[in-house]
Amino acid sequence: MEILDFKEYEKFTESTDISNQSIQFYLDGISEEGGELSGIFKRIRRGDFGDHAKYDIEDPDKGLEYVIRHYPEIKKAIVSEIGDRHWYTTRLLTKIKVGWNDVMEYNKAKLEERKKDNTIMGHGEERVPSGDDSMPVSLDRYEFLDIFSDFLEKEGFSSYGHAEKKGLEQYCDEFGRFKNQIFEMSAFWWGDCTCGAEPGTIEMYSGPKAHKKDCMVYICNFHYKPTNIKIDWYKYPFRSMTANREFTDDEFRTAMRDCKESLKDII
Numbered sequence: 001m002e003i004l005d006f007k008e009y010e011k012f013t014e015s016t017d018i019s020n021q022s023i024q025f026y027l028d029g030i031s032e033e034g035g036e037l038s039g040i041f042k043r044i045r046r047g048d049f050g051d052h053a054k055y056d057i058e059d060p061d062k063g064l065e066y067v068i069r070h071y072p073e074i075k076k077a078i079v080s081e082i083g084d085r086h087w088y089t090t091r092l093l094t095k096i097k098v099g100w101n102d103v104m105e106y107n108k109a110k111l112e113e114r115k116k117d118n119t120i121m122g123h124g125e126e127r128v129p130s131g132d133d134s135m136p137v138s139l140d141r142y143e144f145l146d147i148f149s150d151f152l153e154k155e156g157f158s159s160y161g162h163a164e165k166k167g168l169e170q171y172c173d174e175f176g177r178f179k180n181q182i183f184e185m186s187a188f189w190w191g192d193c194t195c196g197a198e199p200g201t202i203e204m205y206s207g208p209k210a211h212k213k214d215c216m217v218y219i220c221n222f223h224y225k226p227t228n229i230k231i232d233w234y235k236y237p238f239r240s241m242t243a244n245r246e247f248t249d250d251e252f253r254t255a256m257r258d259c260k261e262s263l264k265d266i267i
């Protein structure tokens with residue numbers, strides 16, 4: 001089968017449009033076809049493909065994944081309904097003079113921005129607000145930066161927060177995160193997800209909910225355990241600083257002294 005490009009498909013839809021280019025017709029069609037797509041899954045959940053297919057549980061041998069794998073007509077039906085919907089969305093876009101390229105580019109940029117924001121803050125607005133997991137407090141970096149920079153420099157961490165001094169590496173995990181009884185620290189994580197959340201899906205970009213607690217993308221940069229101070233930054237320590245709670249610079253100074261103390265036996 002020849003492969004259509006988007007432009008060709010846009011032209012093709014015009015030749016099969018009998019609606020006189022009615023925007024309302026396109027909108028109704030988009031809803032209708034979305035409903036038909038849902039209908040496929042409604043029948044599966046109803047039990048039309050057996051009881052074991054009714055529930056979408058995390059077992060590739062049961063639920064929707066099972067049905068899609070074993071019933072080619074279901075996959076075909078999905079393709080068919082998505083195709084129907086694509087026709088209506090393409091007509092609507094053509095009518096308002098927008099190309100699919102524009103849609104995809106805009107969507108990609110939007111998601112990348114969201115991904116970046118979540119990484120920056122360590123807690124996008126989609127983050128489930130639940131005690132320890134939320135970092136709701138914005139603090140003035142300049143109140144704490146000197147204390148922290150002094151610690152980094154004197155204790156053998158780079159200005160980013162990487163453990164550099166010999167001896168520290170034995171306390172670092174595979175991602176370079178330093179951990180001892182008193183504190184944990186890792187530099188800003190430039191990489192992708194480390195917890196195995198499916199890449200390339202919307203969930204991947206939809207915030208910490210999709211990731212495990214220790215995923216490097218969302219883990220906090222610094223955690224002082226005894227009094228539970230958690231701090232996040234963006235790229236450089238304390239840039240766009242957020243924390244799990246308020247604390248004073250005296251409290252912070254004491255915490256850093258404690259961290260320092262915890263390193264004194266490292267050769």
Ligand SMILES: [Mg+2]
Binds near residue numbers: 081084
């Ligand atoms: Mg249809």
Ligand SMILES: [Zn+2]
Binds near residue numbers: 194215217
């Ligand atoms: Zn992850």
